[in-house]
Amino acid sequence: MSLLTVEKVTSGYGDMEVLHEVSIAVDSQEIVTIIGPNGAGKSTLMKTIFGLLKPKSGRISFSDHEISALSADRIVRLGMAYVPQVENVFPSLTVRENLEMGAFIRSDDFSGRIREMYDLFPILGRRGRQQVGKMSGGERQMVAMARALMLNPQLILLDEPSAALAPNLAEVIFERIEAINDTGVAILIVEQNARQSLSLSDRGYVLASGRNRFTDTGENLLANEEIGQLYLGG
Amino acid sequence: MTTLAHIPQLLVYGIISGSIISLGGIGVSLTYSILGFSNFAHGDFMALGAYIALGLFTLFTGLGITNAPFGPLSFGFGFVLAFILAIALTAIAVILIDRLLFRRLRRSGPVILMMSSIGVALGLRNILQFFWSPQPHYYSQAIQPAVSLGVLNIRIKPDELFIIALAVVLVIVVHAFMRYTKMGKAMRAMADNATLAQVTGINTDRVIIWTWVIGAGLAATAGILAGIENKFITPELGWQMLLSIFAGVVLGGIGNPYGAILGGMVIGISEEVSTAFISTGYKPAVAFVIMIIMLLVKPTGLLGRKD
Structure with a gap:
């Protein structure tokens, strides 16, 4: 049983669906990165997990609680935290x-x-x-x-923690993320420029046009040429 | 030269009126920054407080509770008790209005909330007229002589000194609350970013209730003080002051309670000092002109944030 399970979640803003049956899982003490191009639905996924958007269908559960219908202030009490991008x-x-x-x-x-x-x-x-x-x-x-x-928290969601940071600062942030993980906190990161993030991740998911594309260990995703060209900027 | 000789005295009148405008402005500013809308009912919260105090004071007098004046002031224990209870009851009434109306409309956006506050304003004013008629009512008909301060021929009534002193004390209390208490910090956090406050686990509903408690409590205080200063109250009392209050809030920087205090003081003083040069009838125009100039020159206000 994973710490966080997202099962076939469809979500979006108003009538516009951004995510289509997306599934991911994060185990205790894991670092998981979600990569994908701009507009792939990464931030939407974060907001949906954290109760800022209601899923239209699918299930989200966190440490044995069904949280799909809970608001953010309830979810934070269950031991999940969220750092928005901006x-x-x-x-x-x-x-x-x-x-x-x-x-x-x-x-x-x-x-x-x-x-x-x-x-x-x-x-x-x-x-x-x-x-x-x-x-x-x-x-x-x-x-x-x-x-x-x-x-x-048992799990912390980081939305593009290195966006708009100078490379040396991004390095400091990622090094701190590892330090946080060493204290037993599971981490789910969304990143656009994801090499650094994948290199310290146990697993990664590739999201494109609001759907699951690939999933593998961080190492394998980094080694995969097709993913490198399509999603990691060659 | 005679006009100029009046200016120190007008300045004092301005400080008195500015104290009342500032107390009203703090609530408008907090509602704007934390709940995200311009509350046009704020003036009528002031009138509500003034009339609740009147009702309680009449009741206490009927019950034989003493109102022997405190020293040189025009009122005593009975009125102070009515004053304090009126603040509490106004806050409760406003929280009920929030639960019944504003809370349901919270997701509909600032324009809908603002429009509904105009409805609340009209409703409250008419309820007050229904029970107390549009005619003026008096807390006290006694005439209080002004005393000389001994400088620049300034004369001031003891009640007016009380108004200024109470406003100063309340501003300090509100400052300390916002700066040092957990709830005050949460109010500032929610004013910064309401979504992040929710994501952080801050109990935003409780923050909203506290915002109304402070805003409505200070509104009731301002309404009652206006009644003491003017010697009478009408259901229009707050509505008539609302322009000056909004002008003060805009001048100081909308959403910044310290700006509202500063702006309210500047508006109060400008309005009074202007009477040395132009007809008293133009007082509201003075507030309007200052507000428009500020919006044109520096829309963020004197203490407004850059972002």
């Missing part, structure tokens, strides 16, 4: 306040968890009182990831 921080709040918001539903003392986040992202520890809106793209991405980790 607008993933509260810009007028400080770094620390962003993390406190991540722990909103915790009524216990979470200062230890904030310290763990500062250990994971030392730069955030030094800038705890800084307003996030004034930080760089890479730092914001770290704030967003740390915020999502505040509830100790």
Whole structure:
């Protein structure tokens, strides 16, 4: 039984269907990457899993709960977290306040968890009182990831974590993603430029025009010439 | 020179009126940034508060609860009790309106919410007229002499000093709430990005309730203070102030409660000081002109965000 199972999900915006019977699974402590060209439905899939879009058909289950009909604020309580691609921080709040918001539903003392986040992202520890809106793209991405980790989720969804980042910064982010995974958190990543992401993934899915195209281990997908040419930019 | 000699006194009137406009503006600003619509019923929330206070005060007087004036002020215990309870009851009434109406329309977008708030405004005003008639009502008919402050010939009534002091205290309390409490931070987070707030697990429904509690509570306070300052209340009281309030909110930067405080103060002072130069009848036009100039020159307002 996988941690997250998406079975034949059809979803979209209003009458427009973007995903057609998409199925994926993520096991505990796995890193899984979904790749595919622009408009393949990757972000739509993330939003549907996290309850921001209601699937028209199909089933989504997470750690033994059927979550297809649940809203995002219920899903977050089950131990899943989501980092959207854009607008993933509260810009007028400080770094620390962003993390406190991540722990909103915790009524216990979470200062230890904030310290763990500062250990994971030392730069955030030094800038705890800084307003996030004034930080760089890479730092914001770290704030967003740390915020999502505040509830100790079992699974974290990352929508294009390296988009719009300089290559050296993207490397830092991916290295942190591995560190997060080492603490036992399963990670589902959506990426457009996916070589880096696939190289650290246990498995990967290729999505095109809203349908499953391929699925294999990260290594095999990277080695596959056809996929390399079609989806990884040659 | 006689006109200029009046200016310090007009400035004081402006600060009094600006205090009331600012308290109203905080609620408009919070509703705009957190719930995402311009609430045209806010002025009528002020009138509702003023009339609930009147009703309770009349009841308490009938019950024989003392209202012996506190020192130089025009009111005592009975009125203060009515004042405090009116704030609570207005907040409850507004939360009920939200549950019955605004919540159901939340997904329909800002225009529908704004239109429905106009309906709420008309409905509330007519309910007040139905029970209390359109005629003015008085908290107190006693005449309170103004006292000299001893500088620049400025004279001010003790009640007016109370209005300014209460506004200052409430602004500090709201600031501390927004800055340091978990709910206040969640309100700022939701104002930043409501979807992300939901995704983060913030209980957005509770944030909305708190937004109404603060907005409606301050509206009731502003309405009652306007009644104290004007000496009478009518069902039109809040509606008549709404233009000044919106002008203040736009001037300060819509969606920023600190901007609403600053903007409200500037509008209040401008309106009063303008009477030294032009007819009192043009006071609302002054607010309008300032609002339009601000929208043309810097639509984000004095303290508005760049994005």
